[in-house]
Amino acid sequence: MPSTMALLLLTLGLCSAKEPSQMSIAELHTAYDANPRDVDVALSLGVRYHDELRKMGDGEGYRVRSNRKKMDDLHKKSMKYLKRAQFMTRFGPVPGAYIGSLTIVRGRDCCLSGRGLLVRWRGPLNFGIGAGMIDSAFKTDPDNVAVRLVRITDVENIPHQLTDGSDITEKQKWVLRSARIKLARQDLDFLLEKCKADKQLAGRLNVARLHLRSARLAGLNSKFDQAHQHLEQALTISKKPDIIEEANDIKKDLPKSADDSLDETLKEFNID
Amino acid sequence: MKFFSTPAFLPWLALSTFWAFLQSPGLAQELELHLKQIRKAIDPKASINLDDTLDALEALDEAEVTGDSKRDVEKLLTQLLAREDPVKLTGSSSRVPPLMLLKAEAVRLLRKYGDTDTIPAIRAFQKRDQRKRFFPQEGVAETIEQLSKTVTDEAPKVASDAWREPWEKTEEGRRFLALSDKMATGSHGAANRARSQLLRSGNPVVDFLVDSLLHHEHFVGRRSSAYLLGQIDDPLTVPHLVKALDEKHENVLWTVITSIGFMEDKRGSERIIQHLDHKRDRIRVAAAQALVRLRDPRSLDVLIAHIDKYKIGRSRARAAEALGEIGDRRAMPILFKTMTNKHLVTREYAAMAYGKIVTEAELFKLTELMVAEKLDPREVQLAFEEHYQADFFVHENVSLSNCAKSFKEQVEAIKEGKDRRMRAPKKSEIEREVEEVE
Numbered sequence: 001m002p003s004t005m006a007l008l009l010l011t012l013g014l015c016s017a018k019e020p021s022q023m024s025i026a027e028l029h030t031a032y033d034a035n036p037r038d039v040d041v042a043l044s045l046g047v048r049y050h051d052e053l054r055k056m057g058d059g060e061g062y063r064v065r066s067n068r069k070k071m072d073d074l075h076k077k078s079m080k081y082l083k084r085a086q087f088m089t090r091f092g093p094v095p096g097a098y099i100g101s102l103t104i105v106r107g108r109d110c111c112l113s114g115r116g117l118l119v120r121w122r123g124p125l126n127f128g129i130g131a132g133m134i135d136s137a138f139k140t141d142p143d144n145v146a147v148r149l150v151r152i153t154d155v156e157n158i159p160h161q162l163t164d165g166s167d168i169t170e171k172q173k174w175v176l177r178s179a180r181i182k183l184a185r186q187d188l189d190f191l192l193e194k195c196k197a198d199k200q201l202a203g204r205l206n207v208a209r210l211h212l213r214s215a216r217l218a219g220l221n222s223k224f225d226q227a228h229q230h231l232e233q234a235l236t237i238s239k240k241p242d243i244i245e246e247a248n249d250i251k252k253d254l255p256k257s258a259d260d261s262l263d264e265t266l267k268e269f270n271i272d
Numbered sequence: 273m274k275f276f277s278t279p280a281f282l283p284w285l286a287l288s289t290f291w292a293f294l295q296s297p298g299l300a301q302e303l304e305l306h307l308k309q310i311r312k313a314i315d316p317k318a319s320i321n322l323d324d325t326l327d328a329l330e331a332l333d334e335a336e337v338t339g340d341s342k343r344d345v346e347k348l349l350t351q352l353l354a355r356e357d358p359v360k361l362t363g364s365s366s367r368v369p370p371l372m373l374l375k376a377e378a379v380r381l382l383r384k385y386g387d388t389d390t391i392p393a394i395r396a397f398q399k400r401d402q403r404k405r406f407f408p409q410e411g412v413a414e415t416i417e418q419l420s421k422t423v424t425d426e427a428p429k430v431a432s433d434a435w436r437e438p439w440e441k442t443e444e445g446r447r448f449l450a451l452s453d454k455m456a457t458g459s460h461g462a463a464n465r466a467r468s469q470l471l472r473s474g475n476p477v478v479d480f481l482v483d484s485l486l487h488h489e490h491f492v493g494r495r496s497s498a499y500l501l502g503q504i505d506d507p508l509t510v511p512h513l514v515k516a517l518d519e520k521h522e523n524v525l526w527t528v529i530t531s532i533g534f535m536e537d538k539r540g541s542e543r544i545i546q547h548l549d550h551k552r553d554r555i556r557v558a559a560a561q562a563l564v565r566l567r568d569p570r571s572l573d574v575l576i577a578h579i580d581k582y583k584i585g586r587s588r589a590r591a592a593e594a595l596g597e598i599g600d601r602r603a604m605p606i607l608f609k610t611m612t613n614k615h616l617v618t619r620e621y622a623a624m625a626y627g628k629i630v631t632e633a634e635l636f637k638l639t640e641l642m643v644a645e646k647l648d649p650r651e652v653q654l655a656f657e658e659h660y661q662a663d664f665f666v667h668e669n670v671s672l673s674n675c676a677k678s679f680k681e682q683v684e685a686i687k688e689g690k691d692r693r694m695r696a697p698k699k700s701e702i703e704r705e706v707e708e709v710e
Contacts, residue, residue, distance in 0.1 A: 036507045037475050069661050080505065087504050090474040 020044035032081075039088045043095060046082035049074050050098055054105050054157060057112065064112040071109060078102055093137040097150040100133025104154055127158070131180060145194070145201065148187040152213065155184035181221050188214045208238035212246055219254050222261065227254055303341060306331050310348045313374055319360035322370050329377040333384065346385060349378040350393035356400075368406045375401070376408040383415040391419050435487035439480060448473070448480040456493030467496055471503060478504060482512045485528075491521040498524060502531025510537045517543045526558050533562025541568035548578050553585050560590030567597045576606050589621040596625025596658075604629055611651050623651035627658030632683075635659055639676035649675045662686055 020028060020040045025048055031041045053074040057064045064071065079102060086095035107126030113119050134154065137147050158180065192210055195202035211234035218227035231247050231254075255261040309328035312318045337345055352374060359371050366373060375397060382390045398412050439445030454466040470477050481504070485497035498516060501509050513532050517540075519525045529547060532540035544566070547559040560578070563571050575591045575598075582588055592610055595603040607629070610622035627635070635655060642652050649666045656664045656679055664682050666675060 033507075065662075083503075084505055087471065088475055091472050 025049075036084075037088065039085055042081045042088065043085035043098075046078050046080075046085055046095065047098055049078035049081065050102050050105070053078060053102070057105065057109055061112040064109050068113070075102065075106060075109075093141040093144050094146045094150075096140070097134045097137035097147040100130040100135075100137065101150050101154050103127075103130030103133060104158070106130070108158070130154075135183075145191065145205075148191055152184045152187050152217075155180045155217065156213070178221060181217050185214065185217050185221065188217065208234045208240070208243050211237065212243065212250065215247075215250050215254075219250065222258060224255055224257055224261065228256070302331075303335065303337070306335075307344065307348060310345075310352060313359060314348065314351045314355060316355070316357045319362045320370075321363040322361055322366055322373070323363060325374060326377065329374070329381060333381055337385075342385060342387075346382065346387055346390055349382055350390055352378050353393050353397040369404075372401070372404065372406045372408075376411060379408065379412055379415050383411075383418060386419065388419050391416060394419075432487075433489075435483050439483070444476060445480070448477060448484075452480070452484045452488060452493050452497070453490075455496045456488060456490035463492075463496070467500060470500055478506050478509060482509055485512060485516050491524050494519065494521070495524045495527045498527040498531050502527075502534045505535050507535070507537060510535060510539050514540050514543050517547070522552055522555065526555060529555070529558040529562050533558075533565045536565050538566055538568050541566045541571060545571050545574050548574055548587070548591075553587065556582075556585065556587035557590055560587045560594060563594040564590055564597055567594075569598055569600060572598055572600050572603065576603060579606055579610055584615070586617065588615070589618040592618060592622040592625045596621075596628040599629055601629055611655075612645075612647060619648075619651055620654055623654040624658045627655030630655070630659065632659070636680065639679050643672045643676050646672065652676075652679065656683070660686055 018027070020031070020038075021044055023031065023044065025045070028041055028045045028048065031038065032045060035041070053071060056067055056071055056074065079099070082095050082099050082102065086092065086099065089095055103126050107123045107130060110119055110126060111123035131154075134147070134151050138144075138151065141147060188210060191205060192207065192214070195205060195207050195210070211230045215227040215230035215234065218224070218230060227250075231251055234243060234247055255264060306328035309320070309325050312320050313325050332345060355371065358369070359374075361370060379394060379397070382394060394412060394416055398416070401407050402409065402412075436449060439449050448470065451466040451470050455463050455470070458466060470481070478501075481497045481501050485494055485501060488494045488497065494516075498513065501513060510532065513528055513535075516528045517525065517532075519528060525547075529544055532544060541563065544559050544562050545568075547555055548563075550556050550559065556578075560575070563575065571594065575595050578591045579588050579595075588610065592607060595607060604626065607622045607626040611619055611626055613619060626638075630638070638652055638655060641647060642649060649672065652675075653664050653666050660683065664679065667678060670678070
């Protein structure tokens with residue numbers, strides 16, 4: 001009997017030793033049922049559902065339209081657990097940033113819903129509200145790596161459809177996106193600086209990939225020379241095949257300079 | 273007559289209308305005039321005109337008096353009930369003693385206002401004057417009974433301060449207590465700020481809110497605690513919220529039911545089902561709304577009976593929605609019946625719920641029924657939209673048979689991927705080749 005008890009305790013100990021970020025959704029639910037006041041479990045559940053929702057839409061209108069019900073459900077679940085985490089952390093920055101990100105994703109889904117103007121105008125609105133939430137989380141704790149990562153990932157995932165509605169002008173569309181891209185580039189610079197000082201963080205974040213992300217965003221902001229610099233740095237840091245492949249992919253679409261970019265644009269419109 | 277056709281008539285008319293407007297009393301002035309009449313009736317030295325005083329009481333009965341003015345009127349009426357000296361009349365006399373007549377009117381007015389604080393004054397009047405001639409025995413007894421009923425029905429339980437003691441021992445507890453009191457009795461802004469601060473206090477506040485929900489002396493304190501617990505959404509607090517369903521105050525009860533619904537915890541459904549038969553419509557609506565979120569199959573029979581029992585009320589729409597969420601086919605007959613009744617909102621919710629439950633064949637039968645029984649295409653459209661989770665269109669000025677045909681065509685379009693909005697974008701030839709190679 002004592003040996004059984006010892007085995008049981010050991011098993012429980014092993015189970016509890018597992019990090020929430022490594023658990024499956026079912027395991028996270030079991031852990032949440034056992035202790036609903038565990039912040040990490042609630043946050044992990046919220047983030048997991050948030051990621052699922054983002055993946056399910058994936059910038060494609062037809063996916064959003066055919067999965068409307070499932071996506072509503074995912075949004076509800078994600079919001080539930082993120083709000084729980086927000087309460088338990090006394091309105092800490094990380095759950096707040098994720099709630100902002102969830103609002104941006106919701107904005108994307110409004111734009112892609114295929115519904116009329118009454119629904120579609122909520123896309124830019126939700127985008128603005130969500131971006132505001134992430135920025136306020138950033139103001140609370142500017143050194144928080146997780147918040148910075150959320151902001152970067154969100155910028156990478158803003159679909160062009162978000163600002164592509166007929167109810168928004170070309171100028172507004174550009175301002176909205178470029179402002180966010182600039183912020184994300186600042187965040188990436190901050191993370192790269194921090195990684196130089198903190199080796200543990202550098203291992204966790206994968207510096208080469210951070211350079212690749214910087215290169216892509218610099219390209220979007222028409223800072224082509226900086227983008228090329230980041231690509232070179234990524235290739236010097238890592239020789240892994242997936243990094244090399246991704247770097248080549250980015251390089252293929254990246255003009256060498258602003259002049260080249262202008263030439264390509266003019267060619268597209270048949271202007272010599 | 274000549275004056276009316278002279279050019280001076282119009283300015284004269286305008287001036288006289290303006291003068292009359294200046295002379296006419298405003299609402300507040302009018303109320304003050306009526307109160308003056310009643311004050312005269314209370315003053316033992318003054319003599320009154322009975323008709324004018326009765327007119328003043330009648331006007332108060334018709335006017336919507338609220339807030340401080342209402343309290344002033346109640347105070348004067350209780351003073352009138354306490355008067356013992358006979359009144360001196362200036363004008364016409366009355367067969368019934370004028371004071372008793374006025375007191376009977378005062379009791380009627382106090383009954384209308386429904387303030388329980390006036391019961392002692394009415395009881396004192398009954399004790400003192402019930403042996404007198406023309407005493408309004410029935411009116412007074414009924415008033416006391418009605419007001420006492422209000423006390424037992426709606427007044428909160430007499431609460432003690434004992435629950436505060438453990439919280440007063442710590443600094444955090446004292447802070448919570450101060451915030452909860454501000455939440456209960458503070459101004460709108462102060463209460464809002466207090467709620468926000470409590471919500472930002474993390475896990476330690478949960479136990480306090482549970483205590484406040486069950487024991488706070490002020491109903492707004494209990495109600496705000498219920499709201500905050502719903503927002504916090506902690507599963508460990510559900511048993512306490514269920515316990516709070518015994519609450520007598522209607523507003524608190526409404527918030528508790530809504531919070532349990534918001535938390536989507538089935539542990540509360542058994543007690544919430546009982547509130548589907550509450551005497552107040554808004555509680556029935558809240559209970560049905562909560563059952564929509566709880567999706568408890570145990571509530572099936574009760575929901576069906578509810579729709580059958582109540583002929584009007586928004587709770588029927590919510591009950592229909594709840595039946596759709598539960599998804600049991602036994603609800604289909606009642607949903608179909610509700611779908612064709614005369615109340616628009618209930619009809620639409622029933623149609624959506626029906627669309628969730630039925631099979632495709634039954635849905636097509638519905639289109640045939642639409643043609644045969646001349647049903648509204650809007651409801652059929654809603655049923656189709658819910659079933660296929662897609663937008664359906666009803667073309668205007670089209671016969672019902674063509675409308676039915678159009679629904680079938682739209683279903684086929686969705687199935688074959690002809691609907692552009694529901695279809696995956698076409699891949700280029702190169703992409704397809706790459707996929708085939710892979």
